[in-house]
Amino acid sequence: MSEPRVRQVPPLGEARSWRGLAVDDIAGREVGTVAGLFVDASGGSASWLVLKCRRGRFSSSFVVVPAADCAGGGGRVWVGHERDAIRRAPLVDSRRPLLREHELTICAHYGIGKRVGRAAAVAERSGGSITSRPG
Numbered sequence: 411m412s413e414p415r416v417r418q419v420p421p422l423g424e425a426r427s428w429r430g431l432a433v434d435d436i437a438g439r440e441v442g443t444v445a446g447l448f449v450d451a452s453g454g455s456a457s458w459l460v461l462k463c464r465r466g467r468f469s470s471s472f473v474v475v476p477a478a479d480c481a482g483g484g485g486r487v488w489v490g491h492e493r494d495a496i497r498r499a500p501l502v503d504s505r506r507p508l509l510r511e512h513e514l515t516i517c518a519h520y521g522i523g524k525r526v527g528r529a530a531a532v533a534e535r536s537g538g539s540i541t542s543r544p545g
Contacts, residue, residue, distance in 0.1 A: 419478045422449065422545070425456040428480075428487050433461055435493040442496075444487055445472060446504045449545035450531075457528060457542045458516070459487070460504045463497050473499040476520055476528060491520065508542040510535050 428444045435441050442463035450457045458474035465471055479490040489496065499519050502508065508516075510532055517529035524533050532541045 419455050419457075420480060420482070422454065422456050424482065425459065425477055425480075426545070428459065428482050431482065431485060431487050433459075433475075433487045433489060435496060436488075436490050437492065439493050441489070441493045442470070447477065447545050448474065448502075448508055448542035451507065451540045451543050456545070457513075458508075459489070460502065460544075461496065465497075472502050472504050473497070474502050474516060475499070476522065478527065479520075495520070505544060507540040507544065510537060510539050510541050513541045 425447050429446060431444050433441045433444055442461040444459055445462040446460040447456050448458040448460065449455060456477040459477055459480055460472055460474055462470050462472055473496060475489045475491060475496055481488050500516050513532045514529060517532065522529045524530065535541055
């Protein structure tokens with residue numbers, strides 16, 4: 411049996427270059443566009459991609475997807491989650507930092523357990539602390 415693959419976070423420069431690109435879900439359906447990203451407050455690596463998702467003809471909202479679940483190429487970004495799950499994600503203000511509790515809520519939404527990956531790194535930090543900053 412093979413070892414489980416560790417998901418790699420895209421390099422910060424690459425993730426930043428995705429701003430403005432269309433984002434497709436795991437089934438190839440368009441979800442929105444990359445509006446920005448959040449970087450880890452202590453390490454500086456990309457933690458979340460901020461997506462601008464249309465909510466109707468004249469409204470949109472901002473949500474995040476795990477940077478480790480994203481891949482770019484050909485002028486698009488793909489994310490390993492379904493469009494409906496992404497659109498139901500907790501809303502974010504892309505200009506304000508994420509606090510530990512909000513980030514743990516987002517991790518739980520995407521099924522990231524408290525002992526795994528980003529959730530484990532965030533859970534170790536003190537309550538109320540800033541864990542990711544706009545980048």
